[in-house]
Amino acid sequence: MTSASEAGTAGQLLVIGAGRMGGAMIEGWIARGRDPHSITVIDPSADGRARLQARGVRVAADADAVAMPDGGFDVLVVAVKPQNFEAALPPAAPLVGPETLVVSVAAGKTVQTLRDLLGHPRKVIRAMPNTPAAIGRGITGCYAVPETEGGDRALAETLLSAVGEVVWIEDEGLIDAVTAVSGSGPAYVFHMIEAMTLAGEEVGLPHETARRLARATVIGAAALADASSETETALREAVTSPAGTTAAALSVLMDRQVGLPPLMARAVTAARDRGRELAG
Numbered sequence: 092m093t094s095a096s097e098a099g100t101a102g103q104l105l106v107i108g109a110g111r112m113g114g115a116m117i118e119g120w121i122a123r124g125r126d127p128h129s130i131t132v133i134d135p136s137a138d139g140r141a142r143l144q145a146r147g148v149r150v151a152a153d154a155d156a157v158a159m160p161d162g163g164f165d166v167l168v169v170a171v172k173p174q175n176f177e178a179a180l181p182p183a184a185p186l187v188g189p190e191t192l193v194v195s196v197a198a199g200k201t202v203q204t205l206r207d208l209l210g211h212p213r214k215v216i217r218a219m220p221n222t223p224a225a226i227g228r229g230i231t232g233c234y235a236v237p238e239t240e241g242g243d244r245a246l247a248e249t250l251l252s253a254v255g256e257v258v259w260i261e262d263e264g265l266i267d268a269v270t271a272v273s274g275s276g277p278a279y280v281f282h283m284i285e286a287m288t289l290a291g292e293e294v295g296l297p298h299e300t301a302r303r304l305a306r307a308t309v310i311g312a313a314a315l316a317d318a319s320s321e322t323e324t325a326l327r328e329a330v331t332s333p334a335g336t337t338a339a340a341l342s343v344l345m346d347r348q349v350g351l352p353p354l355m356a357r358a359v360t361a362a363r364d365r366g367r368e369l370a371g
């Protein structure tokens with residue numbers, strides 16, 4: 092087993108579930124120079140396995156088919172759906188050693204559940220990334236159990252920062268809130284494009300024109316926010332002429348009773364509560 096600091100690019104990684112999230116992380120690690128042979132994937136999808144194998148990643152259809160590396164796995168990344176936990180995790184428990192760092196990106200599933208299903212590993216980190224990870228523009232919120240050491244957190248941060256920014260929280264109970272804001276958040280933004288497209292059609296634009304305008308506006312506004320040192324509030328105010336068209340729209344969107352803030356609060360609370368339900 093390598094030291095935690097070496098394992099940013101060295102060390103042996105086991106990934107259970109290489110779909111959208113697991114796959115994006117693997118691509119990020121390889122892009123950052125990790126040897127694909129240091130990654131082992133368990134995934135039942137034959138197509139997915141063939142794609143990864145062609146990239147040099149070691150693959151197995153199930154835990155029984157995994158060849159344990161000398162010294163064991165340094166990190167186990169759990170990236171299966173919460174609904175697949177019971178089937179996927181217990182068979183992998185023998186692959187988890189006393190020094191293996193378990194990093195789970197699954198929504199809802201608690202440290203306690205991970206420990207119960209994986210033979211009670213000591214070092215567990217819950218991480219919540221999002222799909223912009225696929226282009227290296229994700230953000231991941233992380234919680235580490237007190238049993239982890241500085242080197243474990245540094246190792247997790249190295250792995251997760253391969254696909255974007257990393258923020259740490261000190262309370263596991265807040266991971267569901269992170270999920271509700273940034274984990275699920277990209278879907279809210281894509282839905283904003285859909286809603287602006289529909290609204291454009293309702294005021295007379297052809298569908299494709301409305302879609303092009305809406306999409307380029309969201310992408311352009313996000314890029315401007317990214318490039319600018321100004322706050323979102325300042326950027327919003329820069330669009331808003333006194334008594335102009337934007338002010339008319341914002342009087343609807345910013346209504347405290349029926350505007351976007353109370354609607355977004357309901358949506359984020361619903362996501363947070365669903366995360367809590369998935370824990371069970």
Ligand SMILES: NC(=O)C1=CN([C@@H]2O[C@H](COP(=O)(O)OP(=O)(O)OC[C@H]3O[C@@H](n4cnc5c(N)ncnc54)[C@H](OP(=O)(O)O)[C@@H]3O)[C@@H](O)[C@H]2O)C=CC1
Pocket residue numbers: 107108109110111112113133134135136139170171172173175178179196197198219220221222274275
């Ligand atoms: N998508 C997102 O935006 C985010 C997802 N997450 C979390 O990431 C996790 C994975 O989500 P996502 O990547 O979207 O899901 P995907 O369905 O894309 O990926 C899950 C992968 O796990 C595989 N799988 C199913 N059963 C098993 C098993 N028994 N052993 C090993 N692998 C298995 C699936 O194969 P098959 O398709 O053949 O079933 C699939 O390839 C979830 O827990 C989710 O909460 C976290 C942040 C954001």
Ligand SMILES: O=C(O)[C@@H]1CCC=N1
Pocket residue numbers: 198270274275
């Ligand atoms: O929808 C979900 O449950 C997962 C977690 C965050 C994004 N997708």
